[in-house]
Amino acid sequence: MITSVKNEKVKQWKKLHKRKERTQAGAFLVEGFHLVEEAVKSNWTVREVIIQEGVELPSWTDNYPVVSISDNVMAYISQTAAPQGIIAVIESRQQTQRSGNHLLLIDSIQDPGNLGTIIRTADAAGMDGIMLGDGTVDLYNDKVIRSTQGSIFHIPIIHANLGEMVSALKEEGFTIWATALENASNYNDIIPGNKVAIILGNEGAGVQADLIEQADRSVKIPIYGQAESLNVSIAAGILMYHLKR
Template sequence: MITSVQNDKVKNWKKLHKRKERKKTGSFLIEGFHLVEEAKKSNWDINEIIVQEDIDVPNWCESYQVTEVGENVFQYLSETQTPQGIAAVVSFQNQPAKLGNHVLLIDAVQDPGNLGTIIRTADAAGFDTIILGDGTVDVYNDKVIRATQGSIFHVPIIQQNLLEQIPNLKENGFSIWATALTNAVPYHKVVKQEKIALLLGNEGAGIKEDILQLADTIVTIPIYGNAESLNVSVAAGILMYHVKG
């Protein structure tokens, strides 16, 4: 059992909280029973399971390398307020895009909670693929992963340049719906096409102009009260369920 935070293994796990180290090792850290079980059920490669002393873990954990650590070590590694005492190191998975009929495009969403919630909602709404453009928060950020509630393991999530990918989607018959406030049509008044790629932008600045120009349709969600705008994850949910309906 590891009881010192100065242990080399512990130091390497701790480094996985930084994007640079995740890219270098091709792996990331997840925490909590639900996320570890979702990674296993979705057949992602679990390199190692980290368990706090005196925590009971499911029998299937015996199929993996399990390292027991002291409570002080787990507290040191944990990013949550009330740790459950189980974590895992998981390898990146190169998921091929499944274009299907509904794709979500994300341009520079930077709040981890927003991105995680969008991914969870896209999974619930049955979207086929999520493409993250430049400037978007790292999908393997701890807060993003927690907000997805395991959906990160269910939907192909790809990081690509949107200026390059949108023309490819158009060639594959997709209509690009972008969200913006100017020159926009209320979303429920637009005729739905069979294949729609929904494009959402940064929380403050919106979609970058050069990317917005590639859209076929600019849609907006009517505001009936006094709020200036909707949170991007709420807007994403409304529009995703609309195009799927």
């Protein structure tokens, strides 16, 4: 039982709250029974399971190193308002392989809730993969992970140079859609082809101009009310399900 927040192990766990430390360690924290179990069921590598005193151990923890901690240590390392008493240290994946005909390209989306919701929706819509460009929020940010509700463990997610990725996809016969407000076609006027990749842009600035130029077409979602724009995760959901019509 670890009871001190000054314990070396506790210090290492706490460091994983920061992107730089997660990158160096090649690991991240996952909190709560549902998310930890999703990681286990999806065969991600679990380095260790951290259990708060008084919390019943699930049977599957027999397969992993388990560390017991006191209430005060859980409060110190948890990133949620009401911890469930279980945290796992999960090994990061550097995925490079992609396949399938429906892809998302994420250009500098910075809100963790937006990215997490997009990943969750992409999983639900049966998308084949997601490419994260430079300037995008860290995939292993705790708010991103919680917003995915476990979908982070189900769908291939790759870090990529989006300019190079667009060129490669076009050579493979993909049609590239870039979301935009100007000189764009209404999405519901377009019949999707067999192979489509959608570029989604930053919440404030949108898709970068050079990526829009590379795209085969710009698409927009019509707004019928007084709102200036749609949240990017909502727009992503509409477009992804349009591909599946």
